[in-house]
Amino acid sequence: MPATTSKNKNDELAASKEAVLSAYDKLMEAKEHFKLAADAAGLDIKDEATEQLLKGRAKTEELGEQASVFIREKPLATLGIAFITGFVISQLFSRK
Numbered sequence: 794m795p796a797t798t799s800k801n802k803n804d805e806l807a808a809s810k811e812a813v814l815s816a817y818d819k820l821m822e823a824k825e826h827f828k829l830a831a832d833a834a835g836l837d838i839k840d841e842a843t844e845q846l847l848k849g850r851a852k853t854e855e856l857g858e859q860a861s862v863f864i865r866e867k868p869l870a871t872l873g874i875a876f877i878t879g880f881v882i883s884q885l886f887s888r889k
Contacts (some may be wrong), residue, residue, distance in 0.1 A: 864871045
């Protein structure tokens with residue numbers, strides 16, 4: 794009977810080893826899937842950020858053009874706005 798018990802233990806050990814190896818393989822496969830998903834999500838975020846940056850850039854250029862037109866059409870108003878803005882900023886920074 795001891796030989797049979799030893800054989801059963803060896804079979805159980807071999808089955809356990811196979812189960813562990815199978816679980817390890819599945820874990821490594823899952824790790825790879827998670828890595829690919831994270832990379833894809835990062836690319837999606839990068840694409841979205843790039844799109845927002847380009848939209849912001851277009852709006853800034855549009856505002857710059859509008860400001861240039863305003864400055865050319867109304868130089869005295871522009872000087873007045875610059876003076877008032879400078880005065881307000883100097884008052885804010887000079888207060889103690």
